[in-house]
Amino acid sequence: MPDAPYRDARVPAHQRATDLLGRLTTAEKIALLHQxxxxxxxLGLAAHTTGTEALHGVSWLGPATSFPQAVGLGATWDRALLKRVGEAVGTEVRAFHERPAEDGRAPIGLNVWAPVVNPLRHPLWGRNExxxxxxxxxxxxxATxxxxxxxxxxxxxxxxxPTLKHFLGYNNENDRTSTSSDLRPRVLHEYELPCYRGPVEAGAVAAVMPSYNIVNGRPAHVSGYLKDELRGWRNGADLLVCSDAEAPSNLVAAQRHFADHAEGHGAALRAGVDxxxxxxxxxxxxIARLTEALERGLITEAEIDAAVLRHLLMRIRTGELDPELDPYAGTGQDVVGCDAHRELARQAARQAVVLLRNAGDLLPLPxxxxxxxxxxxxxxVLRDWYSGSLLYRTTLLDALRERLGTDRVAFADGLDRIALRSTATGRYLTAAADGTLSATGHQVGPAEEFAVQDWGHxxxxxxxxxxxxxxxxxYGMLAATAEHPDExxxxxxxxxxxxxxxxxxxxxxxxxxxxxxxxxSHALTTYAVARDAAEPFTVRTVSAGAERVAAVAAAAGxxxxxxxxxPHLNGRETExxxxLAxxxxxxxxxRAARAANPRTVLAVVSSYPYALDWADxxxxxxxxxxxxxxxGGRALADVxxxxxxxxxxxxxxxxxAGxxxxxxxxxxxxxxxxxxxxLADEPLYPFGHGLSYTRFTYGALSAETIDxxxxxxxxxTNSGARAGAEVVQLYSRAPESRVPTPLRRLQAFERIELAPGEQRTVSLRVPLAALGHFDTAHGRWTTDPGRYALLAGASSADLRSEAEITVTGPAPLPRPGLDGPLLARDFDTARGIRLTDRTPAGxxxxxxxxxAPGRLAFDTVDFADGATSVALAVSRTAPGSAAVELHAGGAVTRFEVPSTGGRHRWQTVRGPLAxxxxxxxxxxxxxRGALRLAELDFTR
Structure with missing residues (x-):
């Protein structure tokens, strides 16, 4: 059909996708909903796959340029650099896409699953990197x-x-499919959603992936926020929502939210999963589950069409139907690991280095x-789960020896060397040249020595x-054949x-x-099910790592x-x-190095923060x-x-620590x-902290309101003797706020390069709306009239200049108490409660x-000329007594709550106020007691 509208590149993309959709059978449309x-x-549609991992380089497809982990890219605070890294990664994805597919499979997909925009709320999160x-x-x-x-x-x-991951409230790995993240409205709108909304409204996002967890009692893959928030934003309507791996089955298997898979898959499609x-x-x-859902009336053809339309639109936009016009088609294989990308990787790794402490200007080293x-x-050089296969590895030792000469850089790994003697054979564990292990060694030599690395816990x-x-x-046999922990x-x-x-x-x-x-054979196996069946080994320490460290440290300048x-151990996806130790x-x-040589530098290479009190x-x-x-090694050496x-x-x-x-x-x-x-306490190193080899002086801050x-x-001003880059950070504070607001909130930043003595004027614009907060009383964002402080400096704790602005406008209104029910989840403060789903669907x-009793507080509720009664929407399954007490106007009203026969079976309890x-x-x-409360409806 060469003359069909969907084939005509002059036709708008939406119109092309709609035309193509109309030519598909129901069975074909359902088949397009799988990854x-x-x-x-x-119709000329090729096989297609969603999901190419591209977090900090092309992953899982073979050698490709490897950039710093995402948290390292975050440490650059450099928008321009992140865009260039994205361009490089996207270009290499295109090159992999152009490679001939094996065994008739679909080519590597252009729907990339990156970046991750979950905010790093907690330093113990396994996926912090x-x-x-x-x-x-x-x-x-x-992310934008x-x-x-x-x-x-x-x-x-x-x-x-690009696909943003993982929507929503996802910062824990342990039991991640069964834990529920409580996101009350202020946390949702002020902290979680902005991470996604910014990139989506910037127009560079094609898809979003829901998270494995449950949010407010409902699995994220059937969350109402997919439609109520995400699809309502500018550029949100066309977003493809890609499920995470096996998450649709989790709705029934792990989360038990639905009775069967047809019901679960149907609910996910209705919620917005495409x-x-x-x-x-x-x-x-x-395909079978979605087909059954359609046959049972759990989903409609229109809902299938809406999902397929978003698929087709994405494929049209990535040039699948117009290879002769697509400027990215035909990207050559020479871009993968090219010199320009290697240099960019080095630049990114340099800019990711944070100098935390430099007493006595020990750094830079001569x-x-x-x-x-x-x-x-x-x-x-270590990889993480989403790293690509490295083109090469340059360690810090390699880089320093390249620069200074092998004879000027000594090395000691600091690991103890041990020999293990088998009780059963009376001989030592030995590793043959091919890695084969056996308990056959007569004496301790190099083949019988094993380096022990303790990763803690x-x-x-x-x-x-x-x-x-x-x-x-x-087969359960042990051998010394792995390059690194992996898989x-x-x-x-x-x-x-x-x-x-x-x-x-x-x-x-x-x-x-x-x-x-x-x-x-005397080979080593992992066949023993219980400890009692394990082989007892006598351990002989051949050499102590700390002693070797002390020796080389003492001899060095x-x-x-x-x-x-x-990144594969003690903190990673699933763990x-x-x-923080x-x-x-x-x-x-x-400690051995520092005791032997006071001129000690600690370089921490990690996916997450540590408590370094002793080192500091x-x-x-x-x-x-x-x-x-x-x-990474060359970048550290450069610094x-x-x-x-x-x-x-x-x-x-x-x-x-502690x-x-x-x-x-x-x-x-x-x-x-x-x-x-x-955070009211003083941390070890604050957000935004980082030192330089030069000094920057901040002038007075002035502020005005414009448009x-x-x-x-x-x-x-760069008041030091070296060129350097400063990240100018602007924070706000609302000293007159009627609700708890951040002690300081980042509102703008700019990275500037200055020569010695150079001075630059920096102007930073902040929307007045960004100074405000989400008003739970009225369900909207608001910026109250009053004074706001703007503070500029080098970190969230090093704020050197301050100015003040005044926002004018009408005073905030109290929460209406008689214009409809108060939703229980819209509390101002709470204690001893959890957020949960009202029904499986919404x-x-x-x-x-x-x-223990749960408590909700609603501040400044306006009852006008008087409320005399209230209706409570409650549910309860537990036996025994339970009650709701209302404290208002100096009086206490108590309502007994009966069992309603199920958590989603709601009843209304009515009565007069005291x-x-x-x-x-x-x-x-x-x-008081195990119960659920959805709303309170006060009436005259």
Whole structure:
């Protein structure tokens, strides 16, 4: 059909997609809803796949340019850089897309699953490495820049189709499919949604992925916020909503929210999910479930059409129907890992380095320095789950030796070397050249030595003499053949348990089984189910790592200790961290180096913050960078040797040891006093912190209001002797606010490069609306009249200049008490309650357990000339007594709540108030016993 409107590139994209939709059969349309959509040859549609991972480089498809982890890109605070990185990654995705498909499969998809915009609310979140920042503005700005790079600048065709992850309230890994994140309206609108809204309304986002978790009692994949919020934003109507892997099945299997899969899949489609990532490439399972949902009347053809239309629109925009016009078509393979991308990777890794401390100006190190590099990460480059295959690895040790010469840089990994002697054979565990392990060694030599790395919390890795890790193969045998811990279920970690007899038994953590010695072959297996069947080993320490560290440190002019994490261990997708401490072995290495040489630099290479109290007090220089990909080592060397003045700034708070952290599941940052926005205590290193090799002086700040904006202006001078970059940060505070508001809130920032002595005037514009808050009393954003402070400085705790503006307008009105029901979830403050779903399909309520009363407070409710009665929407399944108490106008009214026969079976309890309530009053609601409350409807 060469003359069909959908084939005509001159026809608007929506019209083309609508025409193409009308030519599809119902069966063809349903088939397009799976991640792996089949071809429709009669219409010229090729097979298509959604979902190419591109978080900080092309992932899982082979060697590609690897950029710093997302949290490292966040540390650059550099929009222009993020756009360039997005352009590079998108260009390499296009190159992979152009490669011939294998075995007739669909080409690599142009729908990329990146970036992650979940704010880094809690430092123990296992996926901390994937987000940009704990602040919603910084997250949104950097995500917008990255998606613009991925999308491209062409007015018609998209280079790739970016997908924001993960909508919504997702900051915990443990039990992530069954835990519910409570997002009360203020937290939802002030903290969570802005991270998504900014990039969506900027017009560079094609799709959004819901999260695995439950939000306010309802799985995110059937959340009303997909339609009520996301699809209502500018550019939101056309967004493709791609499910996370296996999440549609979780609606029934893990979350038990629906009775069967047809019902669950149908509910997801109605809620707004358009693409089902489920059962891998086995699309018929999803097709059958959606077909059944249609046949049972759970979904309509119109709802299917709406979802398919968004698929087709995305495919048209990425040029699938117009290869001859698509400017990105035919991207050559030479772009993958090209020189320009390698240089960009190095630049990004340099800008990601944050100088946390530099007492006595120990850094930069002199060009003729004689150094010692210590710690196992000093000679390693680690990947994370979403890293691509590295084109090459440049460690810090490699980079320093390139610059200074091999003879001027000593190295000690600091790991203990041990030999393990089998009780069963009386011989030592030995590793053959091919990695085969057996308990056959007669004496301790290089083949019998194993390096032990303690990652903390009982997680240990063992390396043979050639550096390869002990791992389990598919038959349960152990061999020293792994380059690094890897794979979804890591097979390279062990727990070494010392018994009362002094001998060690080894548990393989990937399977939970214990290591045994096979009779006859004396090979090592993971066949032992119980500890009692494990092989007891006698441990002999061949050499102590801390002693080797002390020796090389003492002989050097300065020592660089490299510490941090392996992104596959103790904090990653599916696993949250337990605490903020460095692994004990790394702490021992650091202290040994510092004791031997006061000129010690600590370089932390990690996916997340640590509590570095001792280092901050005792180590002169401390740097942090995220895992930096292929150029991470050179970037660190560039900073340490002064080729690059550090300009990275922390994208999240670094807390002190023992400092109170909210529970990982407490998403209410306002009540919990969480993140830099509400943290009253002084952290170790504040949000936005980062030092330089030069000094910047801030002039006075002036501010005025122009066209609905506050415009803040100041001069910044490089008053030092070196060129450098400063990140000028502007924060606001609302000293007269009637509700709790942030102690400081980032409103704008600008990264500027200044030569020595150079001065620049910086003007930063802030919409007056951004100074406000979400008004739960009226369900809208508001900026109250009054005074607002604007503060400029080098971090959230280093604010050097302040100005004030006054916002005028009518005074805020109290909450109307007689114009309709008060929704229980719209409280001003609460204690002892959880947010929950009102019905499986929509609405929200609050619930209380039976151990302690729950309390809701509604401030300044206007009852006008008087309320005399109230109707409560309640539900309850538990036996026994329960009640709701209303405290208003000095009187207390109590209502008994009966069992309603189910959590979604609601009843109305009505009655008179103990005394009429007139005028404006606060209302406190006390829930006694296990019950759920949806609304309160006061009447005259």
């Amino acid at each position: 792996h959509a089949p071809a429709v040859p009669r 994937e987000g940009y920042a704990e602040d919603p503005l910084l997250t949104a700005e950097l 820049a990255y998606t613009r790079g991925l999308r491209g600048d062409h007015p018609v065709y998209w280079r790739t189709a 693409s089902f990532t489920d059962h891998g490439t086995d699309a018929p399972v999803t 060009a003729d320095a004689a150094l010692a590099v210590v710690g196992p990460l000093g000679d390693d 009982g997680v240990t890795t063992l390396q043979a003499r050639d550096g390869r890790y002990l791992t389990k193969d598919g 979804w279920v890591v097979q390279e970690t062990f727990r070494l348990e010392r018994g009362e007899d002094g001998r060690v038994r080894i548990q393989h953590l990937g399977t939970g089984r214990w290591v045994a010695v096979a009779a006859g 300065a020592v660089v200790v490299v510490a941090g994490n392996d 949250d961290r337990i605490d 460095l692994p004990p072995q790394q702490e021992e290495i650091l 007090a005792e180590v002169p220089a401390v740097l942090w960078t995220a895992h930096g990909g292929q150029e 340490m040797l002064g080729d690059h003045s550090p300009a990275g700034r922390l994208p999240q708070t670094w807390y002190r 400092q109170r952290l909210p529970d990982l599941l407490d998403y209410d940052i306002i009540t919990a006093g969480a993140t830099y926005l509400y 609905g904006h506050a415009v803040a202006t100041l001069t910044v 609405g929200e309520a609050v619930e209380c357990g039976d151990t 005394a009429p309530v007139k005028g404006v009053h606060g209302v406190e609601v006390v829930l």
